Amino acid sequence: MANDTFREDLIAELPNLRAFAVSLCRSPEKADDLVQDTVLKAWGNSEKFQPGTSLRAWLFTILRNTYYSLYRKRGREVQDYDGTYAQRLAVSGEQESAVAMSEFREALGKLSEEHREALILVGASGLSYEEAAEICGVAIGTVKSRVNRARVRLAELLDITGADDLGPDRRTQAVVDRSPADPVPS
Template identity: 40%
Template sequence: MSTPEDAVTKPREGANPSPAVEAPAADAPAPAVEASDAPAVDAQDGAAEEVDVRETETEAERTARFEEGALPLLDQLYSAALRMTRNPADAEDLVQEAYAKAYGSFQQFRPGTNLKAWLYRILTNTYINSYRKKQREPLQSDSGDVEDWEIARAASHSSAGLRSAEVEALDRLGDSVVRDALAELSDDFRLVVYLADVEGFAYKEIAEIMGTPIGTVMSRLHRGRAQLRALLADHARELGMKVPS
């Protein structure tokens, strides 16, 4: 069967980036996957309602199952990678590496569980291993195509959200201002805010993706949102807008 091209293509201007990722051919060796990159799957973790096909499916069938489930999430994974690396080329490389690892360990993923969270966990671990452990500083770029403005308007997971008057003021800011403010957050704060307020993951899912306790996620999200609001408010004041103190 044919598979998507193993290449990242630059989208036309104005379109969301959509790098294409190829699942390796059925007779190709699976890429090596670090133990920390692919989250462990407990086969006894709840009785799956669906029949577990992993032990009986052929390599071609597994490839087709991977393409059907993982490739539609490609744009979302690229958006997250762009927020992590702040550079389109690095984001493309990160997504390619993460998808290769995901395919190589796809037999560990139990059908019927949260594929999106599983892929985000691999992406996050790959980013940590590729950038943070090497103390690599990604280049920043002004060519981001991902809309981050919804961060300022997103409903809070807690009872305290943005005040309506503040939202009204921030609503007049441009997307580039929000991107710049988000980029000023530390990696941990930026990622947890993105996963919660843009991707809509719950605390438990974010904790699994980032490999941290739920309490740590809640703390980082609270502090990250507070820092982002303060940065956006500063930008608003610089533009002469009235922002509640």
């Protein structure tokens, strides 16, 4: 792969790398450091990338391996058992979406590391099960199982029992469903 093409493709993946790094580290500052380390390693080993394969999967593998070797082994993970750190990341205000996002972050944080990682790779980053399995170094069936279990556990934590529990609440739905011709109640 030519250096210019590799560089452009690498730059295009930065937002995905950062999102995955934040999901692992739970710290934007540490995520930025992790992405920087990943980019430096990828650039230094660009000749090892096999054109025709997924650059995203290759980069995610580098990022994941870097995370485990730098952070997990050294015990540098941000521990946020009580959700204090996650609350600082939440949007202030009383909007329902901010509350829902805060609840989602809290529930996501309660998942096991393996389940959260699989869900982020497949659900949020859009990687295939095969790519996620390669990144995690496990069988495809293991990734599918982890994603399924993560989704089920998130639904339990968020008290979602069916499709009716998703979307706007009754009050919001009533406003949305009201026709412009309907009189405004006084």
